[in-house]
Amino acid sequence: MKNLIADIKIPDSKLAVEAAELIREHSNDLLWNHSNRVYLFAAMKGNLNQLKYDSELLYISSLFHDIGLTSAFRSTDKRFEVDGANAARDFLKSRGVPDDAVRLVWDAVALHTSIGIVEYKETEAALMNFGVGYDVVGKNFDLISAETRQQVVEAFPRNQFKQNILHTFLDGFKDKPETTYGTINADICEMLLPGYKRPNFCHHVLHSKWDE
Template structure:
């Protein structure tokens, strides 16, 4: 694997390499390339903002952020983000990583789709959210120059990412669509899951068991 792309060094500590191997074992090329692009875009933003962050923790967070979609780590009843966060926590604790770092990575992974919240968390969580938004929906697209973006995509190709990532999301939680309630993932169920009807919060309020 190339160790430096767009002047960003990919962490190669023992911990980082083992995390990468875990994603390689249980993920596919789609998640591998996406997760690495997320890290690189996040790092570029951090450097641009002159934000202090831990590259190793940002990298591990990026590698785990979609691992909850995979068969090995998806649960029957939790949000996929929580599944990935729990997997990251187990991985880090098993290697003696300090609890403060474990908590930081857990938050970064669990909250990465919580728009309006995660960007106010610690640098690693906020930056990873930037990387996810940049890669998935092109948010703040102009902040990274074309030539830099091309270097990253050449190293970690998109390969029809727009179409394939939606199907990967659905595959990860189609057996538990109720976990998408109140999240952007409900959009995916509504688009791709036959027979799915999005729950309505106002309906729940107006038809609760309270008498008034």
């Protein structure tokens, strides 16, 4: 893997390399390429805005952000974002990373789909959310030039990403669709999971056990 892509350096510390090896082992090409694109786009945003950020922690957060979708790290009862955050926490703690850094990465991974919240967290978490939004739905698409986007995609191909990512998401939580309640992932269940009926918060309020 090239260490410099579109003027963004891929972290190559011992910690970063070990994280990359772990994620590469347990994720498919689609998630591996997506996670690396997320890092690159996130770092570009940080550089464009002249923000100070820890590139190593941003990279590790990006690598782990979807690993909770995979069989190796998927729980039976938690949101996939939390599974990924827990996996990142275990990895970092096993290597003696300071607690503040561990908490930062945990938040970045666990909150990466929490639109309207995560962008106000630490810089690394907000930047990773930008990278996710940029790669998945093209949010703020024109902020990065077509030439730069092409360099990223040449290094980490999309390979019909738009057609495949929704099914990859669904595979990660189709056996626990209740964990998607109140999140954007419920949209995926509603569209692709046969027989799924999206829970309604208003129904829960009006049919609670309160006698009134």
